[in-house]
Amino acid sequence: MTAHRTPSQDPLPDDAESAAIGARIQQLALEVEAPASLRMRLADDGQRTTGRRRFTLPALGGLGLAALAAVVLVLVGVGGGSSAPSVDDAVALALAPPTAPAPAVDPADMHLVRARIGGITFPNYTYAWPKWTTMGARRDRISGRDATTVIYRGPRGDVGYTIVDGKPLDPPSGARRVRAGGVDLSVLRRDGATIVTWQRDGHTCVLAGRGAGVERQLVRFASWA
Amino acid sequence: MTASTQGAIAATVRGVPDEGQRPLDPQRLGDHVDRLYRAALALCGNRHDAEDLVQETYARILARPRFLRHDDDLSYLLRVLRNTFLNRLRTQSRRLAPLELDDERDGLPRTSDPRHPEAALEVSELLGAIADLPDDQRDAVVAIDIVGLSYREAARALRAKEATITTRLHRGRARLAKTLSATLGEPVRDHTPHR
Numbered sequence: 419m420t421a422h423r424t425p426s427q428d429p430l431p432d433d434a435e436s437a438a439i440g441a442r443i444q445q446l447a448l449e450v451e452a453p454a455s456l457r458m459r460l461a462d463d464g465q466r467t468t469g470r471r472r473f474t475l476p477a478l479g480g481l482g483l484a485a486l487a488a489v490v491l492v493l494v495g496v497g498g499g500s501s502a503p504s505v506d507d508a509v510a511l512a513l514a515p516p517t518a519p520a521p522a523v524d525p526a527d528m529h530l531v532r533a534r535i536g537g538i539t540f541p542n543y544t545y546a547w548p549k550w551t552t553m554g555a556r557r558d559r560i561s562g563r564d565a566t567t568v569i570y571r572g573p574r575g576d577v578g579y580t581i582v583d584g585k586p587l588d589p590p591s592g593a594r595r596v597r598a599g600g601v602d603l604s605v606l607r608r609d610g611a612t613i614v615t616w617q618r619d620g621h622t623c624v625l626a627g628r629g630a631g632v633e634r635q636l637v638r639f640a641s642w643a
Numbered sequence: 644m645t646a647s648t649q650g651a652i653a654a655t656v657r658g659v660p661d662e663g664q665r666p667l668d669p670q671r672l673g674d675h676v677d678r679l680y681r682a683a684l685a686l687c688g689n690r691h692d693a694e695d696l697v698q699e700t701y702a703r704i705l706a707r708p709r710f711l712r713h714d715d716d717l718s719y720l721l722r723v724l725r726n727t728f729l730n731r732l733r734t735q736s737r738r739l740a741p742l743e744l745d746d747e748r749d750g751l752p753r754t755s756d757p758r759h760p761e762a763a764l765e766v767s768e769l770l771g772a773i774a775d776l777p778d779d780q781r782d783a784v785v786a787i788d789i790v791g792l793s794y795r796e797a798a799r800a801l802r803a804k805e806a807t808i809t810t811r812l813h814r815g816r817a818r819l820a821k822t823l824s825a826t827l828g829e830p831v832r833d834h835t836p837h838r
Binding site: 433435436439440443444446447449450451452453455456457459460463 | 676677679680681684685690694697698701702705765766769770773784787788789791812813816817819820
């Protein structure tokens with residue numbers, strides 16, 4: 419691989435304005451990383467290719483299947499941690515400030531907002547509780563997995579709803595089991611926050627808030643979502 | 644078709660490098676996922692199509708051994724990505740299926756830095772604006788500013804002269820600056836969290 423762009427390689431000197439614009443574009447672009455879901459898809463493809471033995475040792479020259487296996491490991495490993503995320507990790511995101519504007523209401527279904535992860539679309543709680551509004555969102559990666567959070571604001575303070583992509587997280591210790599609206603919920607408290615967590619379509623969902631008396635509202639939200 | 648071209652094709656099919664060629668190192672492909680994903684976002688304008696594009700690009704590359712003569716890996720990968728993108732566009736236009744553009748859902752880049760709550764919106768606007776550039780300007784901006792190729796590498800990847808790439812890049816940047824004056828005209832700000 420040759421070295422990438424350096425000013426000395428440029429055939430013509432940039433004017434200052436163009437160079438400044440380019441620098442700003444490059445700076446913004448660096449904030450984007452390939453999502454874990456894409457890395458997993460690439461890794462799956464690599465494994466399937468290996469399984470079909472489409473690559474043979476002679477066809478790959480000296481590289482062979484070992485190299486292809488290394489590709490799979492690299493694709494899975496780049497940018498991701500090795501340990502599985504925990505419910506506590508998801509709670510930290512649910513209680514964190516938003517980093518993006520509130521997603522709009524889905525015009526096709528007013529019960530939902532236009533934010534989704536792992537095939538699950540986030541609810542528009544305003545539809546059922548008009549005093550609660552969607553006030554922001556964030557998207558993170560924890561231990562190599564995507565997590566999306568939508569933050570709602572209402573009479574009981576701010577409430578974050580986080581869904582972690584991929585397999586369900588290990589259930590939290592010390593939680594009470596509650597059944598509401600046909601949904602099995604785990605309710606717990608951590609460092610002054612109230613947390614409700616449950617599983618939906620194979621993903622772990624977490625609602626968390628710090629407002630006084632918010633538990634009842636979280637249970638309502640969880641059983642409505 | 645010349646004898647040397649036939650020989651090169653035959654060598655590639657057999658999985659044997661021709662003289663002066665080197666094999667594309669599959670162990671290095673994982674190094675370029677982020678850059679290719681950024682390029683795909685700038686081409687497609689939304690995350691869903693960008694992920695599909697990168698996946699299809701890697702599938703094409705891994706389908707058989709690849710041997711490079713002049714290209715570095717990243718230039719080659721960008722050219723395959725762009726060709727795959729153009730093929731998809733042609734297929735979609737034949738099917739008359741409009742591209743889905745869902746900014747609220749797909750344009751939300753991941754950022755874990757709470758100091759920059761507006762960064763997601765800025766990046767989303769930028770990538771959307773690049774996707775809307777004329778094709779030749781878009782390709783130059785993607786190759787140099789998004790992927791990080793040198794002018795020479797970009798010219799090779801895009802099969803154009805360096806001077807042509809330079810002109811397209813200048814025009815593309817100028818158009819982006821006009822479209823996104825608020826985003827590109829300010830230095831990175833130290834945003835304060837909302838709560």
